[in-house]
Amino acid sequence: MDDVALPDFEQDLVAWAEANACLLRAGRLSEVDAEHIAEELEDVGKSERRALGSHLRNLMLHLLKWQFQPGLRRPSWRRSIQNSRQEIQVVVADSPSLRPRVQDLVADEYPRALRLAETETGLPARAFAGDCPYAVEQLLDDDWLPDPAGG
Secondary structure, three states: OOOOOOOOOOOOHHHHHHHHHHHHHOOOHHHOOHHHHHHHHHHHHHHHHHHHHHHHHHHHHHHHHHHHOHHHOOHHHHHHHHHHHHHHHHHHHHOHHHHHHHHHHHHHHHHHHHHHHHHHHOOOHHHOOOOOOOOHHHHHOOOOOOOOOOO
């Protein structure tokens, strides 16, 4: 990394990241691409939030299906619920600062889960609650499943 030019951020992100990591470890701070490093660090946070939101959306979708179509339950639904909860646990364990944001992400993602539930179940939107009917504690509880609708 002595006299080698820093790879272009737009051309090869991996080579750029590796070169900047080497410069940082060598203490050559004046040579790093600080602006793009800052952008990439911010993007990591956004990516983790998106991943958490996606897992929450999938969890809520399958909980709605579980609740509103008890006669159609399949082992794959339970596996999907378990998998979503495990992935949520991994994301929150890796980024504990996201834990306080779960409630907001649930509120943001529930309408998307609801639209997917409408499509997958064939039930109208009015069959489901307008706001997420599950508490965060229930969503994250490995053993909790909703009772069937109306029962």
